[in-house]
Amino acid sequence: MKGTRMTTATVRAGETGSPYGLSHLEVLESEAVHIFREVAGEFERPVILYSGGKDSIVMLHLALKAFAPAPLPFSLLHVDTGHNFPEVLHHRDHQAAHHNLRLHIAHVQDYIDDGRLRERPDGTRNPLQTLPLLDTITTHRFDAVFGGGRRDEEKARAKERVFSLRDEFGTWNPRRQRPELWQLYNGRHSPGEHVRVFPLSNWTELDVWQYIAHEKIELPTIYYAHTRQVFHRHGMWLAPGDWGGPHDHETLQTRHVRYRTVGDMSCTGAVDSHADTIDKVITEITASRLTERGATRADDKLSEAAMEDRKREGYF
Amino acid sequence: MSSTGTSTIDTGDAALAATSLLRFATAGSVDDGKSTLVGRLLHDSKSVLTDQLEAVERASLDRGQDAPDLALLTDGLRAEREQGITIDVAYRYFATPRRRFILADTPGHVQYTRNMVTGASTAELAVVLVDARNGVVEQTRRHAAVAALLRVPHVVLAVNKMDLVDYREGVFAAIAAEFTRYAGELGVPEITAIPISALQGDNVVTASARMDWYGGPTVLEHLETVPVSHDPSGDPARFPVQYVIRPQTPELPDYRGYAGQIASGVFRTGDRITVLPSGRTSTVEGIDALGQSVDVAWAPQSVTLRLADDLDISRGDLIAPAQASVRPSQDQTATVCHVADRPLKPGDRVLLKHATRTVKAIVKDIPSRLTLDDLSQHPVPGELVANDIGRVVLRTAEALPIDAYADSRRTGSFLLIDPADGTTLTAGMAGDAFAEAARDVKEAEAAADDEGWDF
Numbered sequence: 057m058k059g060t061r062m063t064t065a066t067v068r069a070g071e072t073g074s075p076y077g078l079s080h081l082e083v084l085e086s087e088a089v090h091i092f093r094e095v096a097g098e099f100e101r102p103v104i105l106y107s108g109g110k111d112s113i114v115m116l117h118l119a120l121k122a123f124a125p126a127p128l129p130f131s132l133l134h135v136d137t138g139h140n141f142p143e144v145l146h147h148r149d150h151q152a153a154h155h156n157l158r159l160h161i162a163h164v165q166d167y168i169d170d171g172r173l174r175e176r177p178d179g180t181r182n183p184l185q186t187l188p189l190l191d192t193i194t195t196h197r198f199d200a201v202f203g204g205g206r207r208d209e210e211k212a213r214a215k216e217r218v219f220s221l222r223d224e225f226g227t228w229n230p231r232r233q234r235p236e237l238w239q240l241y242n243g244r245h246s247p248g249e250h251v252r253v254f255p256l257s258n259w260t261e262l263d264v265w266q267y268i269a270h271e272k273i274e275l276p277t278i279y280y281a282h283t284r285q286v287f288h289r290h291g292m293w294l295a296p297g298d299w300g301g302p303h304d305h306e307t308l309q310t311r312h313v314r315y316r317t318v319g320d321m322s323c324t325g326a327v328d329s330h331a332d333t334i335d336k337v338i339t340e341i342t343a344s345r346l347t348e349r350g351a352t353r354a355d356d357k358l359s360e361a362a363m364e365d366r367k368r369e370g371y372f
Numbered sequence: 373m374s375s376t377g378t379s380t381i382d383t384g385d386a387a388l389a390a391t392s393l394l395r396f397a398t399a400g401s402v403d404d405g406k407s408t409l410v411g412r413l414l415h416d417s418k419s420v421l422t423d424q425l426e427a428v429e430r431a432s433l434d435r436g437q438d439a440p441d442l443a444l445l446t447d448g449l450r451a452e453r454e455q456g457i458t459i460d461v462a463y464r465y466f467a468t469p470r471r472r473f474i475l476a477d478t479p480g481h482v483q484y485t486r487n488m489v490t491g492a493s494t495a496e497l498a499v500v501l502v503d504a505r506n507g508v509v510e511q512t513r514r515h516a517a518v519a520a521l522l523r524v525p526h527v528v529l530a531v532n533k534m535d536l537v538d539y540r541e542g543v544f545a546a547i548a549a550e551f552t553r554y555a556g557e558l559g560v561p562e563i564t565a566i567p568i569s570a571l572q573g574d575n576v577v578t579a580s581a582r583m584d585w586y587g588g589p590t591v592l593e594h595l596e597t598v599p600v601s602h603d604p605s606g607d608p609a610r611f612p613v614q615y616v617i618r619p620q621t622p623e624l625p626d627y628r629g630y631a632g633q634i635a636s637g638v639f640r641t642g643d644r645i646t647v648l649p650s651g652r653t654s655t656v657e658g659i660d661a662l663g664q665s666v667d668v669a670w671a672p673q674s675v676t677l678r679l680a681d682d683l684d685i686s687r688g689d690l691i692a693p694a695q696a697s698v699r700p701s702q703d704q705t706a707t708v709c710h711v712a713d714r715p716l717k718p719g720d721r722v723l724l725k726h727a728t729r730t731v732k733a734i735v736k737d738i739p740s741r742l743t744l745d746d747l748s749q750h751p752v753p754g755e756l757v758a759n760d761i762g763r764v765v766l767r768t769a770e771a772l773p774i775d776a777y778a779d780s781r782r783t784g785s786f787l788l789i790d791p792a793d794g795t796t797l798t799a800g801m802a803g804d805a806f807a808e809a810a811r812d813v814k815e816a817e818a819a820a821d822d823e824g825w826d827f
Contacts, residue, residue: 076604076638076670080393080472089662089674090633093614097687097728121662122674125627126619208465215460221794230460234796235486235711237493238785239633240725244794258474260465345422 088255102200106132108148111204131158137181138165162188179300224248292325397491400501409570416577419466485759492522520558609637611691612727629676635782644694688729700771732769776803
């Protein structure tokens with residue numbers, strides 16, 4: 057018997073006295089790895105949605121572990137709204153290069169420039185990602201698309217399958233989902249259809265952070281507390297930028313903040329925070345009385361079914 | 373300890389790191405107070421956050437309700453909220469300092485048997501709710517039958533609305549006795565009955581001051597302490613190969629590993645193994661557990677096995693101990709739950725997915741359908757429609773090493789799939805598992821004649 061694995065498992069499994077326990081992180085990791093390997097075994101052209109946000113970073117980490125010591129059999133895809141945080145884009149490019157992965161980037165800006173999409177009056181580009189995403193999936197004939205969505209994020213997501221079938225329009229029909237039993241995932245699809253796959257379905261925000269701490273995964277710096285110029289809009293602290301802020305009546309101030317989620321700058325708010333290390337972040341999340349989307353996402357406050365509507369249209 | 377080690381003890385990520393995970397399912401209808409129970413579990417364990425509660429309060433006000441309707445926390449889809457029903461399985465996540473929970477919240481009505489079956493398929497514990505005023509009713513028996521059929525190891529009977537029967541011990545004791553006898557005869561190995569009032573909060577998270585005659589755990593205490601994993605060393609060792617890892621890099625020109633998740637049991641280096649269905653044998657030379665080499669691994673770990681011999685092994689093969697009892701066969705008999713809207717008929721040509729292998733199959737016969745409410749058998753039903761439970765005889769194009777579901781939930785289960793459009797048709801459990809038990813019950817009852825209970 058080599059190493060400490062057995063010993064630590066014994067400590068964890070104390071409740072049963074069995075030497076064969078696993079921690080919740082080990083169970084979740086094993087489940088996600090199983091999902092990645094199922095897709096590799098059953099699909100022709102899988103791709104990982106990779107934004108440089110923490111959930112996609114954890115997905116990539118798990119996928120690399122699933123196939124080590126062989127290289128990852130998937131490429132990466134990012135839909136760039138044109139309003140992304142530069143620190144996050146830098147991290148994205150660095151990771152893709154470091155792991156020698158092909159990174160496809162679809163630019164919302166290109167669609168706006170040639171008239172296929174129009175800027176929304178509120179300036180947010182999150183809903184505009186759907187069309188470039190679907191176009192890229194069609195162009196490259198991707199048949200499995202990994203997303204970092206978690207069921208704990210939002211109540212429409214709570215009813216999402218791990219393998220979620222999308223028709224040729226990318227639409228999600230909650231009434232036509234396949235029942236998902238045991239760990240038997242059914243990825244069969246017709247030409248033109250694809251399957252969205254969510255390996256982190258059963259993870260919570262806290263699990264993600266505990267796993268990042270445990271695996272010592274590097275994140276973009278904006279997830280940790282820093283000083284930043286921000287202004288107040290719709291109950292959130294937004295960062296200034298070309299996307300359209302601040303307006304005349306909005307004033308910039310310097311605050312200690314960090315980001316709990318990372319998305320389009322126009323609708324992702326920072327939270328007041330002094331959590332500049334991962335342990336402090338975990339402590340902060342454990343004590344938080346707000347969900348990460350409630351704290352930071354303007355797009356989900358639009359209506360009771362905002363996420364459901366976007367998902368139906370083919371959003372992540 | 374390597375840098376990719378999996379210890380959660382030495383990294384300092386304190387409080388919640390060393391917790392185990394429990395997957396459980398709840399079955400019951402709105403009338404039984406299921407949503408209230410789930411809402412209270414989430415709320416009293418402080419898993420409902422301020423913005424979620426505000427959203428529920430806002431929505432409740434919009435609907436003209438005075439108090440926040442906790443059921444809105446779990447009804448995710450627009451149609452569900454508009455119609456006030458639950459259509460689908462909703463997964464909920466919460467944690468206490470002792471344990472992380474994944475709750476499959478399933479609607480309890482008869483037309484949603486498939487959702488209960490789905491929720492129970494991965495559950496280690498099922499909570500069955502009854503209204504203390506009504507006791508064990510048809511629906512309760514159906515829920516017990518689903519838990520027994522899916523081999524959920526732990527069942528909790530939550531006798532709810534104790535406040536409406538003046539918290540009387542006798543009411544609880546009679547219901548608990550009736551249910552325990554019924555579920556026990558179906559083969560449910562462990563039953564825990566708890567008297568609660570979800571509305572008042574009695575015995576859900578905190579112990580009730582109004583039922584001092586009850587000395588057992590609250591629902592949450594029980595969820596926190598029930599053993600999540602039994603000892604896997606007594607289970608049949610099963611390793612379905614998902615993917616062959618061959619880096620073929622200059623550093624690793626000859627590495628060949630079989631990637632998969634241990635479905636059942638324990639594997640050790642040095643174990644003699646056989647590869648099914650080919651029957652070739654070899655020895656486990658090494659086990660790579662996501663970045664570190666180990667000598668022993670167990671379900672449900674995802675690992676990569678390396679073998680001493682160069683065999684022709686690919687996705688769909690099953691690695692098992694050399695002396696494994698499972699024999700690949702083209703003929704399978706199973707208890708199934710039909711989950712698709714189109715019916716299943718004898719003669720149907722389908723695909724069968726077992727573990728990591730998908731093969732063609734023909735439905736040879738559907739000898740019977742089972743009514744879960746009273747366990748009555750209906751011979752030669754002609755077809756199975758959505759939410760039906762029945763017996764099915766199958767012939768597969770290739771021999772499959774399917775275990776009896778009673779021995780292994782993971783390698784005793786399979787799906788039938790429509791080859792035309794990929795629809796998941798039917799969930800199958802191989803062997804006689806539950807139908808046998810049910811038949812025994814019926815026969816015992818027939819033999820007991822006038823003493824039979826009210827099925």
